[in-house]
Amino acid sequence: MFQTMGGNPRNFNKLDLYSLPSPCFVIDKKALQDNLEILYELKEDTNVKILLALKAFSTFSLAPLISNYLDGCCSSGLYETRLAKKYFKGEISTFSPAYKTDEFNEIAQKSNHIIFNSLNQMNDFYDVAKKFNNEIGIRINPLYSEVVNEKYSAASLNSRLGIHLEDLKNIDYKKLSGIHFHTLCEQNFKPLENTWNHIRKTIIPLSKELKWINLGGGHHITRKDYQINKLKKFLKQISYETSSQIYIEPGEAVVLDAGILVGEIIDYFKPNNKFSSEMAITDISATSHIPDVIEAPYRPALLNEPKTGHRVQLGGPSCLAGDNIGVYNFNLPPKIGQRIALLDQAHYTMVKTNFFNGVRMPSIAIWDSRTNDLNIIKEFSYEDFENKLS
Ligand SMILES: Cc1ncc(COP(=O)(O)O)c(C=O)c1O
Secondary structure (H helix, E strand, O other), X not given: OEEOOOXXXXXXXXOOHXXXXXXXXXEEHHHHHHHHXXXXXXXXXXXXXXXXXXXXXXXXXXXHHXXXXXXXXXXXXXXXXXXXXXXXXOEEEEEOOOOOHHHHHHHHHHOOEEEEOOXXXXXXXXXXXXXXXXXXXXXXXXXXXXXXXXXXXXOOOOOOOOEEHHHHHHOOHHHOOEEEOOOOOOEOHXXXXXHHHHHHHHHHHXXXXXXXXXXXXXXXXXXXXXXXXXXXXXXXXXXHHHOOEEEEXXXXXXXXXXXXXXXXXXXXXXXXXXXOOEEEXXXXXXXXXXXHHHHOOEEOOEOOOOOOOEEEEEEOOOOOOOOEEEEEEEOOXXXXXXXXXXXXXXXXXXXXXXXXXXXXXXXXXXXXXXXXXXXXXXXXXXXXXXXXXX
């Protein structure tokens, strides 16, 4: 079980959890803005371009704020590209493991960079991408990764993502504007430097032909212990060495610790067996609302959790036996109706929710911890559940 790397409560202990519908995702504008300011300063100091990875966070109501700070979006296919074009300002860089013919025209029309995952796809779609004035990139697999969780390691020998360095020689470099790689997951600076050292001998000679190098996402830049000064030095150095525009496309780092998921205790009981834990059923479902808890798996941090106390297993309202969130300490046995909040729930959550079991989808709220202004920007109904089916 992986521990979450986030979990800084920021100002969320000032929020009245009972003023919200339940369940509800809440984004603190101030926390988001603080993250964006760190990223903006990085841009100013190093000339790096920063794109928001929509796969992590696509809450477009915040697009005007985000677009004030970042250079655009990175998208994974047609729908994210459309969303980026409709709501966000700036550049759109699209990478998909494989493009479909019937979607590619629109993707190419709306994107600025098209990044291919294979030579096949580059050959098939190059002319259309060029027709719409895209700059063409290829994703490489550096075959170097320090990601511990195999599921998130995109640079293993059998990863389907990116061409191997030796295959670069089969490309007509004149067709290429950029190189893309993505090997990090919630990492500090050093693994990025190590990855670069692993590929620099191949990339630097080739970079004379390139306009840009995209270092992907997974940089945990807005985390307190992130070595940002080392990153700044590194970005300046590689942009000098390669004479290329450097891009990064973080998702998590943009909204790290900027959102929570508020829920309610619906039932609490203790089986009559000394080996069983105390249990509470909540209206937060791991499988429907925060599937990474099961998929990663990881244990999200709980707002104001004491160090010791009643050990209570929190679980969701679905029928899945494994719909468990984790075991948490409570000062007192939880009461029915009591509100709880899971921390660091802005990224890879709202983009992944589903209606399994007809479980009610969390509302979405934007809160400003400076003013206590609260806006419920989205509520889901039975009709949303029905409309998804037929
Ligand atoms: C190609 C690519 N870019 C960017 C990201 C964003 O990564 P993160 O949210 O960890 O910063 C991902 C995440 O999987 C990715 O696959």
